[in-house]
Amino acid sequence: AADARGYSIVHRPGKAIVDERAEVVAGLLAAPARIAPKYFYDELGCALYGAICQLPEYYPTRTEIAIFRDFRSEIAEAVGQGGQFVDLGAGDCCKAEAWLPFLNPARYLAVDIAGPEIERALSRMAPDFPGTELVGVVTDFTHGVDLEGLLDEREVTFFYPGSSIGNFSPEDARALLASIHRACATRPGSGLLIGVDGKKEKALLDAAYDDALGVTASFNRNILLHLNRRFGFDFALDAFTHRGFYNETAGRVEMHLEAVSEQVVKARGYERTFAKGERIHTENSYKYTPGEVAALLQDSGFTRTRRWSSPGDGYSVFYAS
Numbered sequence: 001a002a003d004a005r006g007y008s009i010v011h012r013p014g015k016a017i018v019d020e021r022a023e024v025v026a027g028l029l030a031a032p033a034r035i036a037p038k039y040f041y042d043e044l045g046c047a048l049y050g051a052i053c054q055l056p057e058y059y060p061t062r063t064e065i066a067i068f069r070d071f072r073s074e075i076a077e078a079v080g081q082g083g084q085f086v087d088l089g090a091g092d093c094c095k096a097e098a099w100l101p102f103l104n105p106a107r108y109l110a111v112d113i114a115g116p117e118i119e120r121a122l123s124r125m126a127p128d129f130p131g132t133e134l135v136g137v138v139t140d141f142t143h144g145v146d147l148e149g150l151l152d153e154r155e156v157t158f159f160y161p162g163s164s165i166g167n168f169s170p171e172d173a174r175a176l177l178a179s180i181h182r183a184c185a186t187r188p189g190s191g192l193l194i195g196v197d198g199k200k201e202k203a204l205l206d207a208a209y210d211d212a213l214g215v216t217a218s219f220n221r222n223i224l225l226h227l228n229r230r231f232g233f234d235f236a237l238d239a240f241t242h243r244g245f246y247n248e249t250a251g252r253v254e255m256h257l258e259a260v261s262e263q264v265v266k267a268r269g270y271e272r273t274f275a276k277g278e279r280i281h282t283e284n285s286y287k288y289t290p291g292e293v294a295a296l297l298q299d300s301g302f303t304r305t306r307r308w309s310s311p312g313d314g315y316s317v318f319y320a321s
């Protein structure tokens with residue numbers, strides 16, 4: 001229940017994660033080495049992501065906001081009033097906040113791995129939404145969404161904006177969407193409102209993930225700062241350079257950190273030499289054509305899909321039920 005602050009916070013351990021540090025060490029021992037993108041979002045990482053969203057090259061956020069604005073009443077009508085609104089990867093909650101006055105949910109669940117970020121957002125929102133129960137769920141949902149005991153029988157709208165679904169492989173995305181569909185199926189009137197970035201010209205995608213100002217490079221390299229502080233690694237920040245590019249064959253943007261010279265990286269129970277030019281894979285951001293999204297939604301159990309898009313279909317918003 002909400003306390004005097006007007007909101008409450010629940011902490012949930014992620015599914016299938018026994019030991020985060022062991023998971024990170026295993027990724028950094030693998031060939032090629034990898035770090036899961038969820039580690040981008042410490043406090044500085046959240047701020048850098050906010051800055052990315054303001055870059056001239058990074059079009060997804062502002063394109064999606066424009067679609068939401070232009071089709072506000074149509075989308076609101078498709079979604080329906082009241083019930084429960086689940087914001088997956090809520091972050092600063094700004095996108096959901098713009099929807100609440102149009103959807104008037106009885107309960108808003110902000111789900112994110114970044115605890116301080118959603119706590120700050122909910123305390124900001126609390127005075128403006130006295131009629132909505134505000135709940136922050138601090139959890140890692142990369143291995144499944146665990147909302148056990150947090151949803152009642154009322155209809156639920158899942159909100160998954162920003163093309164964050166792109167961080168999952170198509171196979172994992174299907175599994176996540178199927179679990180969302182299962183939660184919808186038992187509650188008539190429920191559905192999923194999701195934003196998905198489209199496949200497009202390589203030059204546009206390359207620029208969006210390797211901007212002239214270097215903010216995306218900082219966002220990428222900050223993951224090392226986070227790992228150093230959180231798990232005791234000794235990554236030299238200036239020894240890894242940002243790579244961000246569209247891999248057309250795979251249909252995804254990839255981000256990597258590339259060693260500028262031979263590097264020995266150590267932590268308790270960990271040591272590895274990275275050769276000059278060797279990369280650590282930090283992110284995939286899959287891009288989907290509208291037809292591919294429709295197929296993903298259908299494979300996940302959704303039977304009705306509506307779509308709103310930007311000119312040229314470069315970005316689309318879907319409501320699936």
Ligand code: AVJ
Nearest residue numbers: 052162163164166167216285
């Ligand atoms: C938050 C996962 C949607 O993939 O575009 C932005 C993260 N990475 N710039 C994306 C990101 C580099 C973003 N998502």
